[in-house]
Amino acid sequence: MADLAAPGLAPAGTDTSDTAVDPAGWTCPAPLRDQPVVVMGHGGGGALSAELIEQVFAPAYGNPLLAALTDSAVFDLGGARIAFSTDSYVVRPLFFPGGCLGDLAVNGTVNDLAMSGARPAFLSTAFVLEEGVELSVVGRIARAVGAAARAADVTVATGDTKVVESGHGDGVYVTTAGVGLVPEGVDIRPRRARPGDAVIVSGPIGQHGVAVMSVREGLEFGVEITSDTAPLAGLVAAMLEVTKDLHVLRDPTRGGLGTALNEIARASGTGVLLRDRAVPVPEEVENACGFLGLDPLYVANEGRLVAFVPPEHAEAVLAAMRAHPQGTGAARIGECVADHPGMVVVATGLGGTRVVDLPLGEQLPRIC
Amino acid sequence: MCLAVPGKVVSIDHQADPLTGLIDFGGVRKQACLEYLPDVRVGEYVIVHVGFALQRLDEESARASLELFDQLGLLEEEFGDAWEQAARQENETESEVR
Amino acid sequence: MKYVEEFNDPARARRLLDEIRAAVTRPWALMEVCGGQTHSIIRHGIDQLLPEEVELIHGPGCPVCVTPLDVIDKAMDIAARPEVVFCSFGDMLRVPGTDRDLFRVKGEGGDVRVVYSPLDALELARENPDRQVVFFAIGFETTAPANAMAVHQARRLGLGNFSLLVSHVRVPPAMQAIMTAPSCRVQGFLAAGHVCSVMGTAEYPDLAEKYRVPVVVTGFEPLDILEGIRRAVHQLERGEHRVENAYPRAVREQGNPAALAMIEEVFEVTDRNWRGIGRIPASGWRLTDAFRAYDAEHRFDVSGIRTEEPAVCRAGEVLQGLIKPTECEAFGAACTPRTPLGATMVSSEGACAAYYLYRRMNAPAPQGSRIPREEMNPVG
Numbered sequence: 001m002a003d004l005a006a007p008g009l010a011p012a013g014t015d016t017s018d019t020a021v022d023p024a025g026w027t028c029p030a031p032l033r034d035q036p037v038v039v040m041g042h043g044g045g046g047a048l049s050a051e052l053i054e055q056v057f058a059p060a061y062g063n064p065l066l067a068a069l070t071d072s073a074v075f076d077l078g079g080a081r082i083a084f085s086t087d088s089y090v091v092r093p094l095f096f097p098g099g100c101l102g103d104l105a106v107n108g109t110v111n112d113l114a115m116s117g118a119r120p121a122f123l124s125t126a127f128v129l130e131e132g133v134e135l136s137v138v139g140r141i142a143r144a145v146g147a148a149a150r151a152a153d154v155t156v157a158t159g160d161t162k163v164v165e166s167g168h169g170d171g172v173y174v175t176t177a178g179v180g181l182v183p184e185g186v187d188i189r190p191r192r193a194r195p196g197d198a199v200i201v202s203g204p205i206g207q208h209g210v211a212v213m214s215v216r217e218g219l220e221f222g223v224e225i226t227s228d229t230a231p232l233a234g235l236v237a238a239m240l241e242v243t244k245d246l247h248v249l250r251d252p253t254r255g256g257l258g259t260a261l262n263e264i265a266r267a268s269g270t271g272v273l274l275r276d277r278a279v280p281v282p283e284e285v286e287n288a289c290g291f292l293g294l295d296p297l298y299v300a301n302e303g304r305l306v307a308f309v310p311p312e313h314a315e316a317v318l319a320a321m322r323a324h325p326q327g328t329g330a331a332r333i334g335e336c337v338a339d340h341p342g343m344v345v346v347a348t349g350l351g352g353t354r355v356v357d358l359p360l361g362e363q364l365p366r367i368c
Numbered sequence: 369m370c371l372a373v374p375g376k377v378v379s380i381d382h383q384a385d386p387l388t389g390l391i392d393f394g395g396v397r398k399q400a401c402l403e404y405l406p407d408v409r410v411g412e413y414v415i416v417h418v419g420f421a422l423q424r425l426d427e428e429s430a431r432a433s434l435e436l437f438d439q440l441g442l443l444e445e446e447f448g449d450a451w452e453q454a455a456r457q458e459n460e461t462e463s464e465v466r
Numbered sequence: 467m468k469y470v471e472e473f474n475d476p477a478r479a480r481r482l483l484d485e486i487r488a489a490v491t492r493p494w495a496l497m498e499v500c501g502g503q504t505h506s507i508i509r510h511g512i513d514q515l516l517p518e519e520v521e522l523i524h525g526p527g528c529p530v531c532v533t534p535l536d537v538i539d540k541a542m543d544i545a546a547r548p549e550v551v552f553c554s555f556g557d558m559l560r561v562p563g564t565d566r567d568l569f570r571v572k573g574e575g576g577d578v579r580v581v582y583s584p585l586d587a588l589e590l591a592r593e594n595p596d597r598q599v600v601f602f603a604i605g606f607e608t609t610a611p612a613n614a615m616a617v618h619q620a621r622r623l624g625l626g627n628f629s630l631l632v633s634h635v636r637v638p639p640a641m642q643a644i645m646t647a648p649s650c651r652v653q654g655f656l657a658a659g660h661v662c663s664v665m666g667t668a669e670y671p672d673l674a675e676k677y678r679v680p681v682v683v684t685g686f687e688p689l690d691i692l693e694g695i696r697r698a699v700h701q702l703e704r705g706e707h708r709v710e711n712a713y714p715r716a717v718r719e720q721g722n723p724a725a726l727a728m729i730e731e732v733f734e735v736t737d738r739n740w741r742g743i744g745r746i747p748a749s750g751w752r753l754t755d756a757f758r759a760y761d762a763e764h765r766f767d768v769s770g771i772r773t774e775e776p777a778v779c780r781a782g783e784v785l786q787g788l789i790k791p792t793e794c795e796a797f798g799a800a801c802t803p804r805t806p807l808g809a810t811m812v813s814s815e816g817a818c819a820a821y822y823l824y825r826r827m828n829a830p831a832p833q834g835s836r837i838p839r840e841e842m843n844p845v846g
Contacts (some may be wrong), residue, residue: 040572040573041569219396220397221397250393283467284396291371291393350512352513353479360560364580365580366371366556367557367605367609370502370527370609372608404724405722413469413616417608417609417661418584418609419612423664423717423718425469426715427714427715430469434473437693440482440484440485
């Protein structure tokens, strides 16, 4: 047993008698087992979310369409190739710099459809309202839904409203579902990623997450950081005009770019190699993440996409993206590789590498 | 431990208790407690941890560090024994604690 | 941002790396004490760029890794009470207690909130006079002045509904414990720069002398870390063991006197258990008698909670640099980031979690063997 009592360091009066540390007797914490209740991480878009789907929902519904775990399901119906998707929207605060819950609810579902290459056509909206919420708030959100739908060229064709008792909701929740048509010859899904594909992101990352967090954390910005919420179907159409052979599209929403790339790598059995300095991160986002201890790669986006494009089309697709209003900041950030299948690796600016893993749940500000 | 980042003091609220100032972190601004650097001035850089300015950043020391890094390779090229040179330089600039 | 970008410069980094390569003639094991340094090393891939002779051992400087199990259990006991708003830094929510974590307590109805600063918790206490607001005061010397100010203000304002659950730890006694351990492999320390911003460097000369070990106060940007390594290697190659300050822009020899005075007023030195390591004398702080009324352990009478840590994993030995994570029998099998046995597997920069990621990229290393250095380089 080593005696650690150290007169030189222990201040006078401190009891240092029963203090030996024996490495053989060093103890360890007991295991943390799977959570038996829902925790916030189940909604974070990371590993816990994936497990919830894989272990609870997929077995219960059991069909190959769902098992593909894509942003939107694609199937044939009445001779048409249909994309179909649904998503629920909860955000605090309801209104944030650059948008509100209503914008997210439309753009999110429009983008999920667009990530299959579909042209979004019709949406449904279902509102869950908390007793006591001011009607003017509901009105503002409804008007935002209408404006966003017009901007995305989709029709809100049906809807529903429910009210829950005061204290049983965060004011307003919105669920939207949408359908769209997938053009002939288009087959875009995570499993089609191939080594050699160029990985392209449509613009600077992290703005939505930081805009929302700035309200919660009391941050101010020299230049206002606004959410990037936007419909991406037009951008996708422009990309498809260059080539129908886009392999993968994904909108890196909650969980951010890092999570989206991990999901693609795992689904396709390929690796992804990013160049750290090629990933566009606005300075304010970088610095806000810096002192909250967050990684911009895991921060949510609501108006960006990441594309896996065959190398021979990469430059033309990139040029088409940059010519579109939603893709002016597009950048080639890395490529799909055969090495380290299922993993995302970043080549750092100094010449080293690091692994970008699938996060467990949501990112939290840290001090360590 | 110890995620602390540098920022520039933009303004100081001398009425606030505890003493508080607005710090600019490269375009991101947040209030921080300045009670532990009571004589800090607007324009100075401080290092901030969990909302507290803990220490001033010394511009002269930062420049000396960077100059040392820049000289390391040159010394090697010119004199062949960078370690000796660097050690001497350190002694001259009194950067050692002991 | 000034003071960040210029200390990330790749050209200067190459120059420092060349210097380290030119200087090193045999293997050296350096410990970076602070988890923030570990984070930076992994984020920038610095460990892969160093010459083979220089080994970095990840130190115990992470509150997630070392806050003892019984304190986590006390935190959850308090957080689950209906009258309590329990405030914590985000780091602590996923740390496993005996059978749950703070996320789970929140999921089961506990009012658990993540705050950026202890002053945010104080504000909550002001706004909610009918609730008991408890702040989880964990961390090292860097965080102590902030937590001390919160309780100092609470007493001044007469906020009887505010209290701290204190589990503060001090770095120098832990460094001493590491050097005293049998088969200790650490030959040089990169001391935690921001700890020294507060505390100064007066505690280190005795340690350097007693254990004949170089102690280089080191910052957090890539160039800071490389400079710390360069100076430590320099000393080791010459058979020296001094305290050096490689982070002079943020560290003064005397530390921050105002912060030290506040710590002195609010906290007193105590023995402290370190998770996975054990009891280290004089390695922590607790509230002084004058602030006992603001001690959550007393207010909620949880001092009786005594949790034994069952010997399952070997995080303690990993934290001391005695074994590599892969030498632990549970590594990668019973113990993964999803089901961590030890705190070193919890945070992404924890030594075990970092190894887990690297190993997944390569052919699995034989059980119980070290990962050869070339396998650590994921893209070869």
